[in-house]
Amino acid sequence: YEYDRPLMKTQVPGPRSKELTKQMGQIQNNTAINFFCNYEESRGNFLVDVDGNRMLDVYTQIASIPIGYNHPALLKVVSDPNNASAFVNRPALGILPPESFVNKLTEGLLTVAPKGLNRVQNMACGSCSNENAFKAMFIWYRNKERGTSIPSDADLSSCMINQTPGCPELSILSFSGAFHGRTMGCLATTHSKPIHKLDVPSFDWPIAPFPRLQYPLDEHVRENAQEEARCLEETEDLIVKWRHKGMPVAGVVIEPIQAEGGDNHASAAFFISLRKIASKHGCAFHVDEVQTGGGATGRFWAHEHWGAEDPADIVSFSKKLLTGGFFYRDEMETDKPYRIFNTWMGDPSKNLLLAEVLNVIRQENLLAEVTRTGKALLGGLYELQAKYPNLLSRARGQGTFCAIDICKASVRDKLILQARDNGVILGGCGDLSIRFRPALIFKEHHVHMFLNVFSDLLAAH
Amino acid sequence: YEYDRPLMKTQVPGPRSKELTKQMGQIQNNTAINFFCNYEESRGNFLVDVDGNRMLDVYTQIASIPIGYNHPALLKVVSDPNNASAFVNRPALGILPPESFVNKLTEGLLTVAPKGLNRVQNMACGSCSNENAFKAMFIWYRNKERGTSIPSDADLSSCMINQTPGCPELSILSFSGAFHGRTMGCLATTHSKPIHKLDVPSFDWPIAPFPRLQYPLDEHVRENAQEEARCLEETEDLIVKWRHKGMPVAGVVIEPIQAEGGDNHASAAFFISLRKIASKHGCAFHVDEVQTGGGATGRFWAHEHWGAEDPADIVSFSKKLLTGGFFYRDEMETDKPYRIFNTWMGDPSKNLLLAEVLNVIRQENLLAEVTRTGKALLGGLYELQAKYPNLLSRARGQGTFCAIDICKASVRDKLILQARDNGVILGGCGDLSIRFRPALIFKEHHVHMFLNVFSDLLAAH
Numbered sequence: 064y065e066y067d068r069p070l071m072k073t074q075v076p077g078p079r080s081k082e083l084t085k086q087m088g089q090i091q092n093n094t095a096i097n098f099f100c101n102y103e104e105s106r107g108n109f110l111v112d113v114d115g116n117r118m119l120d121v122y123t124q125i126a127s128i129p130i131g132y133n134h135p136a137l138l139k140v141v142s143d144p145n146n147a148s149a150f151v152n153r154p155a156l157g158i159l160p161p162e163s164f165v166n167k168l169t170e171g172l173l174t175v176a177p178k179g180l181n182r183v184q185n186m187a188c189g190s191c192s193n194e195n196a197f198k199a200m201f202i203w204y205r206n207k208e209r210g211t212s213i214p215s216d217a218d219l220s221s222c223m224i225n226q227t228p229g230c231p232e233l234s235i236l237s238f239s240g241a242f243h244g245r246t247m248g249c250l251a252t253t254h255s256k257p258i259h260k261l262d263v264p265s266f267d268w269p270i271a272p273f274p275r276l277q278y279p280l281d282e283h284v285r286e287n288a289q290e291e292a293r294c295l296e297e298t299e300d301l302i303v304k305w306r307h308k309g310m311p312v313a314g315v316v317i318e319p320i321q322a323e324g325g326d327n328h329a330s331a332a333f334f335i336s337l338r339k340i341a342s343k344h345g346c347a348f349h350v351d352e353v354q355t356g357g358g359a360t361g362r363f364w365a366h367e368h369w370g371a372e373d374p375a376d377i378v379s380f381s382k383k384l385l386t387g388g389f390f391y392r393d394e395m396e397t398d399k400p401y402r403i404f405n406t407w408m409g410d411p412s413k414n415l416l417l418a419e420v421l422n423v424i425r426q427e428n429l430l431a432e433v434t435r436t437g438k439a440l441l442g443g444l445y446e447l448q449a450k451y452p453n454l455l456s457r458a459r460g461q462g463t464f465c466a467i468d469i470c471k472a473s474v475r476d477k478l479i480l481q482a483r484d485n486g487v488i489l490g491g492c493g494d495l496s497i498r499f500r501p502a503l504i505f506k507e508h509h510v511h512m513f514l515n516v517f518s519d520l521l522a523a524h
Numbered sequence: 525y526e527y528d529r530p531l532m533k534t535q536v537p538g539p540r541s542k543e544l545t546k547q548m549g550q551i552q553n554n555t556a557i558n559f560f561c562n563y564e565e566s567r568g569n570f571l572v573d574v575d576g577n578r579m580l581d582v583y584t585q586i587a588s589i590p591i592g593y594n595h596p597a598l599l600k601v602v603s604d605p606n607n608a609s610a611f612v613n614r615p616a617l618g619i620l621p622p623e624s625f626v627n628k629l630t631e632g633l634l635t636v637a638p639k640g641l642n643r644v645q646n647m648a649c650g651s652c653s654n655e656n657a658f659k660a661m662f663i664w665y666r667n668k669e670r671g672t673s674i675p676s677d678a679d680l681s682s683c684m685i686n687q688t689p690g691c692p693e694l695s696i697l698s699f700s701g702a703f704h705g706r707t708m709g710c711l712a713t714t715h716s717k718p719i720h721k722l723d724v725p726s727f728d729w730p731i732a733p734f735p736r737l738q739y740p741l742d743e744h745v746r747e748n749a750q751e752e753a754r755c756l757e758e759t760e761d762l763i764v765k766w767r768h769k770g771m772p773v774a775g776v777v778i779e780p781i782q783a784e785g786g787d788n789h790a791s792a793a794f795f796i797s798l799r800k801i802a803s804k805h806g807c808a809f810h811v812d813e814v815q816t817g818g819g820a821t822g823r824f825w826a827h828e829h830w831g832a833e834d835p836a837d838i839v840s841f842s843k844k845l846l847t848g849g850f851f852y853r854d855e856m857e858t859d860k861p862y863r864i865f866n867t868w869m870g871d872p873s874k875n876l877l878l879a880e881v882l883n884v885i886r887q888e889n890l891l892a893e894v895t896r897t898g899k900a901l902l903g904g905l906y907e908l909q910a911k912y913p914n915l916l917s918r919a920r921g922q923g924t925f926c927a928i929d930i931c932k933a934s935v936r937d938k939l940i941l942q943a944r945d946n947g948v949i950l951g952g953c954g955d956l957s958i959r960f961r962p963a964l965i966f967k968e969h970h971v972h973m974f975l976n977v978f979s980d981l982l983a984a985h
């Protein structure tokens with residue numbers, strides 16, 4: 064059902080996109096708009112815009128489209144009259160769930176539960192998933208400190224006015240270059256770009272260095288191990304330091320691959336050691352898989368590549384999973400109602416679509432496909448960087464979750480625009496990187512379509 | 525298409541609900557679950573549960589169902605094949621909006637724009653709407669302080685590590701008893717119940733007293749005016765005090781009727797004076813209409829009852845509007861991309877449904893209907909409280925957005941359960957109140973259905 068190639072009619076944005084963008088400027092900030100889309104006409108890996116341009120999409124709505132546009136299996140879910148009620152009657156899931164919801168969780172999210180995490184809390188987006196994961200860690204930590212889940216009278220009265228001990232001086236340790244969302248709790252752990260954080264009050268929480276590795280990883284094992292050891296040591300120092308400051312670290316949050324921050328990888332050994340350090344100091348360990356989860360690394364979760372028996376206490380997700388939420392260990396469960404709560408607590412219509420996405424992933428064996436496609440993609444990037452060493456460097460990736468650095472930000476930005484005018488949608492991340500975030504149905508011939516366009520642009524540079 | 529009355533087969537929760545609740549306990553915290561629902565069989569004002577009980581719903585999923593269950597107009601939106609794409613291709617709205625989105629905003633949200641607020645930012649739920657409204661106020665305030673929207677080098681570098689001046693010491697002033705959401709920024713302005721806030725770190729932001737009025741308002745004009753004057757004075761003192769503390773108030777946030785906190789009303793004069801005090805001290809004025817917006821007070825926005833020419837700088841919404849977001853004045857616009865931003869920025873499929881909800885509200889003249897129904901409801905409550913002065917007090921409301929206090933929390937909680945077993949779903953709020961939150965299609969005969977059940981219970985007490 065898919066298109067076989069890009070088809071360009073105008074530069075992007077074309078006249079119709081420009082007109083609509085102008086109109087949007089009358090209503091809200093329009094400065095981030097790339098172009099307007101014709102989603103009805105988009106298919107599989109190809110995004111069609113309002114000027115009739117058809118582009119190979121290697122960015123997929125900031126990595127949030129799991130199996131391409133208008134997948135027939137998903138269209139069938141929506142057209143099934145039995146499902147209509149789920150789309151028009153959005154319940155308050157925490158108090159009045161639909162009959163089918165237990166089954167939807169059991170046959171859906173729980174089939175992809177990370178090792179050791181038997182429980183899952185549904186949420187609606189990456190930010191509320193992380194905010195509530197943080198809250199779960201704070202609650203767990205305070206119950207541990209108190210030795211009971213029963214709050215004191217001082218806890219109960221002081222929390223109502225934002226004061227200690229009820230609103231405790233606790234922190235979440237995050238990493239330089241991290242991105243965990245933009246609501247105020249999440250934002251205090253986000254350190255990607257100034258524009259994300261500027262002018263918003265924050266918490267004085269510890270920020271550890273994320274390893275800055277050399278690529279390919281297997282050619283720099285010794286230096287990289289040293290760099291990771293340095294970061295681990297500093298992390299442990301910060302945990303101790305913040306405890307002495309009177310603001311203990313309740314949880315450590317980290318992405319298995321830092322995405323917005325520039326596609327920064329670290330070794331399995333690093334993450335496993337970090338998890339041990341967190342446990343040693345009584346901190347919960349939260350792996351944020353909002354961007355990495357859902358199969359793009361060739362495993363359903365990026366942390367599966369660590370091969371750890373006990374990878375995390377909490378794993379949060381959203382984007383490709385269409386809903387949000389977090390998996391958690393039994394010990395992280397709250398014992399009282401209304402602590403982890405909001406009106407909607409997710410949206411069952413998204414769980415319906417997710418169940419179908421998971422079926423397609425299994426039926427079409429998409430994780431193995433991603434691994435194969437990813438090899439072709441990374442291989443192609445290695446070749447190009449060997450050919451253009453002054454332009455390209457640091458090709459890296461897992462599955463199709465790949466990136467490459469360009470010599471200068473201005474060159475990077477120009478290449479992205481040129482690629483788009485030639486029918487390929489790419490995204491940037493960090494200061495110098497292009498990130499690749501295709502859907503799970505991106506195949507080797509799509510890789511070659513991209514490589515052809517990209518190498519022509521590099522040759523002409 | 526609606527049912528004509530409740531029909532009860534078991535106590536609630538019935539055996540099937542109990543079984544499912546037990547199963548849910550294996551997956552996540554199940555302690556807030558009331559019962560499981562059969563949304564397919566629910567119609568209009570009647571919610572059907574999995575044990576075949578059919579109940580008149582006067583709580584509507586925490587006030588989030590605008591025009592009842594399975595409204596034919598909404599079912600039509602979902603079954604229209606032209607809309608399927610909107611349900612399966614969720615875009616990153618901030619960068620790649622669909623062609624129809626400008627129209628959807630113009631024909632949808634903008635037709636209900638509050639006075640003076642020409643711009644609207646779409647978001648996904650009440651929490652991200654308020655979090656981003658807060659961010660917009662912080663950004664606006666800092667630009668004013670700097671005299672330019674261009675950040676200094678110190679701003680840019682310090683914000684990356686959560687430090688001043690980039691992450692400034694600014695505050696949002698909120699009110700005792702307020703509820704603005706549960707993500708960490710929102711939660712710092714929420715002061716409804718300890719369980720909402722306990723164990724979560726917070727900001728040292730000012731909390732002003734919300735007037736504690738006597739009802740009916742028109743019989744206590746003088747005392748209420750005194751109480752409001754006291755609260756206004758204290759609010760102004762707090763604004764000054766926090767400025768001297770070095771943590772100026774960037775914005776004041778308030779609900780037109782405090783909902784979760786116990787359905788606390790204040791006069792139009794109070795809100796208009798408060799808005800003036802905010803302006804006088806250079807603070808933005810944010811009216812949170814997440815629960816009050818959408819018509820339940822008999823006006824589309826509760827703040828319309830103030831009759832103010834210039835009611836607010838920001839008005840946030842969600843719940844009955846199905847999507848989230850906030851309206852704002854031109855001056856509150858950010859000048860740069862990616863400041864108010866996240867992956868999804870809402871969900872166009874919700875805007876589709878909202879447009880239809882707004883059509884139904886107009887076609888069926890539902891705001892006038894709500895006013896009529898609300899009079900019958902409040903009249904009935906007045907009668908009951910005259911008859912049972914030891915049990916009931918403080919009947920109050922605007923439109924169908926009504927509440928009444930019960931002498932003791934335990935009696936309140938018992939009455940809610942008894943009403944449910946007799947086919948009427950009610951919700952509590954605050955310490956002693958029952959709140960009424962029917963859909964906009966709740967008619968006078970539904971009021972009488974409720975009153976019959978309720979007065980029988982009171983008589984038997």
Ligand code: FES
Nearest residue numbers: 187188191649652
């Ligand atoms: S914060 Fe996640 S949907 Fe609003």
